[in-house]
Every structure is written in structure tokens, then in C-alpha cells.
Amino acid sequence: MPPLLRWLLARLAALLLLAEPFAGLDASPPSLLKPVYSSLFNGLRESRVVDSHRSLNESLLLAFDGTEYFSSEAIHCDQCSTRQHANGTVTYFHSVVTPVLVKPGCDEVIPLAPEFVTPQDGAVKQDCEINAAKRWLAGHGAECGRLNTTVFGDDLCCHEPFCLELRSYGLSFILVCKPATYEWLECWAGQTPNSNCCARSCPRASGCSTTSRP
Numbered sequence: 001m002p003p004l005l006r007w008l009l010a011r012l013a014a015l016l017l018l019a020e021p022f023a024g025l026d027a028s029p030p031s032l033l034k035p036v037y038s039s040l041f042n043g044l045r046e047s048r049v050v051d052s053h054r055s056l057n058e059s060l061l062l063a064f065d066g067t068e069y070f071s072s073e074a075i076h077c078d079q080c081s082t083r084q085h086a087n088g089t090v091t092y093f094h095s096v097v098t099p100v101l102v103k104p105g106c107d108e109v110i111p112l113a114p115e116f117v118t119p120q121d122g123a124v125k126q127d128c129e130i131n132a133a134k135r136w137l138a139g140h141g142a143e144c145g146r147l148n149t150t151v152f153g154d155d156l157c158c159h160e161p162f163c164l165e166l167r168s169y170g171l172s173f174i175l176v177c178k179p180a181t182y183e184w185l186e187c188w189a190g191q192t193p194n195s196n197c198c199a200r201s202c203p204r205a206s207g208c209s210t211t212s213r214p
């Protein structure tokens with residue numbers, strides 16, 4: 001058996017032994033399992049597996065995305081997020097942000113500790129993916145920055161405050177900009193010159209209507 005596989009199986013056994021005493025695992029806080037992720041990641045670093053995942057500019061590529069893992073219009077709990085529909089019905093759901101180290105051409109990924117989207121103590125507004133991502137960064141961003149990491153994120157992450165937050169941890173980033181969300185950026189980049197573009201920062205005077213700029 002390859003040493004890495006043997007090591008991973010040993011760690012998985014340790015995880016199961018850790019979880020076994022908690023017969024009602026559903027009632028346990030997710031933070032209970034975070035040390036397991038740290039232990040696994042440190043082991044993968046020591047065995048150089050993490051470094052073998054370096055690619056773009058020798059950085060680690062960290063894909064950030066959220067996913068729903070439960071949804072119902074009938075079953076719900078205090079930790080549910082809710083979606084109100086126009087017809088008055090409510091969908092209850094659970095979602096989570098799942099950071100994963102990826103490498104182009106490699107079908108193996110390294111999952112890092114997830115951050116759950118869940119009601120926060122004292123918060124008035126419902127929790128959301130971007131807030132969960134910020135909580136994750138507060139706990140892991142500095143270490144990722146030291147490891148030379150580039151964050152991948154979707155259109156949801158692509159706004160200045162989040163970019164500044166990433167930079168504050170020393171992280172590089174590649175974020176999706178949907179043309180429908182960032183028409184001015186499409187114009188600025190010369191992809192789709194837009195006569196209605198009114199962004200002050202757009203230098204493409206030939207594509208922009210300067211009279212319509214603020």
C-alpha cells in the first residue's frame with residue numbers, strides 16, 4: 001500500500017474514532033471537526049503533497065465556492081437559511097463554503113475546512129456565502145497568504161471590499177466577472193465597447209460615450 005494512502009487511512013480512522021463518541025453528530029458544532037482538517041493539511045504539507053499542487057507562479061490555487069446540501073419546504077431547524085417566494089412559500093436550506101486546493105490537469109484536490117452558512121449570534125441579517133467566506137479568511141487567510149495562494153472565486157466574490165480583504169491577507173485572486181454584472185469592465189477591457197458605459201474609470205473613450213460619464 002502506498003505510504004500516502006496508508007497515512008490517509010490512518011487519519012480517517014482517527015477521525016472516525018473522534019466522531020464515534022458523539023452518537024448525535026448532527027447536534028455537534030462543525031467546529032468540532034476543524035482540528036481534523038488542520039491535522040490532515042499539516043500532514044500533507046510535511047509530506048510535500050501540498051507543494052506538489054503548486055502551479056500558476058508557483059502558487060497554490062484555492063477554489064472558493066458555496067453549495068447547498070439540504071433543501072426543504074417542510075423540514076427545518078434553527079440553523080436553516082430561508083428563501084421567501086412570491087407565492088408566500090418558504091424554502092429552508094443549508095449551505096456551506098467549501099475551499100479546495102486545485103491544480104490544472106490534476107484530478108485530485110485537497111479540501112480545506114468548510115465554513116457553514118448559518119445564523120450568527122447577534123446578526124440582524126441572514127448569513128450568506130460571502131460572510132461565511134470572510135469568516136473562513138479570518139481563520140485561515142493569513143496562513144494561505146504565507147503559503148503564496150491565489151484565490152478563485154465566482155461573480156459573487158467580485159467586488160472591491162472582498163478584493164481588499166483578500167489583499168489584506170497577502171492573497172492573489174482570479175474572480176469571475178459576468179458581463180451582465182460588470183458592463184463597464186467589459187467595455188474597459190475592450191471586449192464589448194459599450195456606448196452606454198458611464199464608468200469614470202473607463203479609458204476607452206472611443207467605446208464610451210464621454211458625455212454620459214459622471
Ligand SMILES: [Zn+2]
Nearest residue numbers: 076077079080
Ligand atoms: Zn436547518
